[in-house]
Amino acid sequence: MPSLTDAAKRLLVGRPFRSEKLSETLLPKRIALPVFASDALSSVAYAPDEIFLTLSIAGIAAYAFSPWITLAVVAVMLVVVTSYRQNVHAYPSGGGDYEVATVNLGPNAGLTVGSALLVDYVLTVAVSISSGAQYAAAAIPALRGHEAVFAAALVVLLMTVNLRGLKESGAAFAIPTYIFMASILGMALWGFGRYFFGDLPQAPSADLTLSGERDFTGGFTSIAGAFLILRAFSSGAAALTGVEAISNGVPAFQKPKSKNAATTLLLLGLVAVTMLFSVITLANLTHVRFAEDPATQLLRGGAPVGDSYVQDPIIGQLAASIFDHFPIAFYVVTAATGVILVLAANTAFNGFPVLASILARDGFLPKQLHTRGDRLAFSNGIIALAGTAVVLILAFDAEVTRLIQLYIVGVFVSFVMSQTGMIRHWTRHLRDETDRGTRQRMKRSRVINSVGLGMTALVLVIVLLTKFTQGAWIAILAMAVVFVNMKLIRRHYRRVSAELEIPEERSAKALPTGVRGVVLVSKLHKPTLRALAYARAARPTELQAVTVAVEPEETAALQTRWEAMNLPIPLTVLDSPYREITKPVVEHVKSLRRRYPRDLVVVYVPEYVVGHWWETLLHNQSALRLKARLRYTPGVMVASVPWQLTSSAGQEERIERAAPGLVRRGTFGPSPTDHPDNPEDHR
Structure with missing residues (x-):
């Protein structure tokens, strides 16, 4: 069923037209x-x-x-x-x-x-x-x-x-x-x-x-009279506006x-x-x-x-x-x-x-x-x-x-x-x-x-x-x-086009020689395991898990459980004497870039998918700050690994109905033959 917003839009604007219907609108x-x-x-x-x-x-x-x-x-x-x-x-x-x-x-x-x-x-x-x-x-x-x-x-x-x-x-x-x-x-x-x-x-x-x-003197043969007639003509020339619209x-x-x-x-x-x-x-x-x-x-x-x-x-x-x-x-x-x-x-x-x-x-x-x-x-x-x-x-x-x-x-x-x-x-x-x-x-x-x-x-x-x-x-x-x-x-x-253009003679050099994967870990739970599995499936050149030692007791417990589960990925602990999370991770990623300048660093961030606006305030704040910092670091990519909480059930259908491009295809949800929208359509 369409949402209230979609129903209001359809009422005001009407059903969407397929692209091939353009000739019928002429x-x-x-x-x-x-x-x-x-x-x-x-x-x-x-x-x-x-x-x-x-x-x-x-x-x-x-x-x-x-x-x-x-x-x-x-x-x-x-x-x-x-x-x-x-x-x-x-x-x-x-x-x-x-x-x-x-x-x-x-x-x-x-x-x-x-x-x-x-x-x-x-x-x-x-x-x-x-x-x-x-x-x-x-x-x-x-x-x-x-x-x-x-x-x-x-x-x-x-x-x-x-x-x-x-x-x-x-x-x-x-x-x-x-x-x-x-x-x-x-x-x-x-x-x-x-x-x-x-x-x-x-x-x-x-x-x-x-x-x-009273201030008009001299008659129509004077400069003032001629100017008045020209002014009247310029006012009447407003009749010509709109002629160019047809062209x-x-x-x-x-x-x-x-x-x-x-x-x-x-x-x-x-x-x-x-x-x-x-x-x-x-x-x-x-x-x-x-x-x-x-x-x-x-x-x-x-x-x-x-x-x-x-x-x-x-x-x-x-x-x-x-x-x-x-x-x-x-x-x-x-x-x-x-x-x-x-x-x-x-x-x-x-x-x-x-x-x-x-x-x-x-x-x-x-x-x-x-x-x-x-x-x-x-x-x-x-x-x-x-x-x-x-x-x-x-x-x-x-x-x-x-x-x-x-x-x-x-x-x-x-x-x-x-x-x-x-x-x-x-x-x-x-x-x-x-x-x-x-x-x-x-x-x-x-x-x-x-x-x-x-x-x-x-x-x-x-x-x-x-x-x-x-x-x-x-x-x-x-x-x-x-x-x-x-x-x-x-x-x-x-400027943007020139910056993004890859010269033909350098196209091979534009490819990274390797991929260094970094999985962020706060706790050992299902979202973390999904992120680890996703990162391993990508087969990076090197893969490591990283956690920030904010609370020593929690960090020690995490290390003990990590070893007990015999996970095949090393866990790196970053010190944070001032209890910061974002800065140690960013510095660690930058150090990898300096050590391997021709490699690509991919940071995998587990994130909760919530169903209510107020839940957004309770989760993912550290992830948002971290991604905002990393996106400005050259050679670094951030991959969000979502974990859907129970409250998010049913949100997928509503989001898909409002997705740009879907309503233009005459549907309120994706069909098995739908393809992703071209990103250029939504610049």
Whole structure:
């Protein structure tokens, strides 16, 4: 019968999958779109707000720039989507921007991209979940003041769902994502229909006037005006986050992987730009007023509305006006928007573990991140992402306005490096390509990537200029810390590998010329006899039993009984004037090593196997201390010889049920055909 822990794990995560079932977890396009597009689509819920918030500093006249800013964002997105469609064909292994940069620009460029994306994935979870928590707190007053705890609970919930496997989590999140897409597109169609028929109502805030902040002077032709427009553009560029996730998740698609990934990218781009431009256009048609400081900037009859005024998000205002005759549709739109903000984090839960597994495979992250869990998902990466995001949410108290300033820097760093790498990729292949048609396609692709590089580099510069002092420096610092740590991890793995490598010409010399066996004896009882028998069965070059003379009377009695039983192994007594046990044994073993430097010394330690935690405190303490000392002595091995006490009966079955690797084979205990797990699986 499974233990309570196993039963709880099976309830939350599900039955384990066999390795050959991996192909069955791959995603069709209809599931892959909501899985990988939820982050990019969710930006429709806050990118328009960020654009209008920034422009509101200059007053109502600045709203005229919102369509042009949106067109600029749309242009950048379409170019990025087009270039990434080439990426997934050229590099379908799942490394995405990391692989492109590593292959074409070198390992340091690849690590720069890897660190940027890892940080950005964590921020994606923190920002989207915190935004969802704020929406929930606005609808449920009981959550106010507890947004951070609620957001952390949502992260844990998403983690649990993703631990069940990519296909199951995708199926669970597909319906809400499609509802959001349908609700926003449906609202846009209905709104434009009402506009063309002259029946489009005004937004709830349309009767208010908007005053600019006092410190904005000089108009839009001044440096301050240009900087404001660039800042609004950088805020709207948040709509591009999540586009790169598909290039990192190509291995998760059904075959043909590259073709399906490229098609999904195209669908993502078309849907996202349609939704974004529709929302911005309708916001202007309904005369939405959205201010950074609504209490003082929004005026009714020339007087500020004050702190009692509640400023609803732009989508909420649009839904209220467009569906003024159909309240159910209003609630569907607002509820779907709140849900998609939470589900946006799911893109990171699919991208981060895959990227972390590739970095771990290359030795830049701990090897545990490269192994798959019970459900063939990269469980350790999912848990690491959730834990880091929870720490970030609690540290910033789930305040979106503070977290959003750290956002999108990483993704545009990866965009720039990826476009640069793809230009190098096409240039390199053009040197060897002779077919005229193929060369024309390569040149056309290089032009697309060159345009993408110019646009994304410009956006990156704008983002750094407008957001650096507002918090973007924290994200840059985090990227630098991750970069340095990955270099150190790589250096450690290389050092260990070099240390453990045996040159071929010295392989014979690596073998010991003999084995010196030492059996530790405290009393003459069954565990001691088992240890002696085990040591003799190993046929060492020399075998001796060793005891430490702590109590002279007990030592004399032991020697007398040893001789009476006529045991064929000599008993060596070590003096211990200060009643120590560990030090005399260690010194004796070291003396053997000095006497026989080319021999191996094996110390056999009899140990009790107990069944209760409190029994551990009563037994084996000397053995634990001794083994801890001997493990650092070169040329010495310690062999534990267990003796099972009666209280340990039944423990074997429970331990085997919880053994790593067994549950992944779909069993709760070993079968006669089971083989030991590879130690490399549990490094």
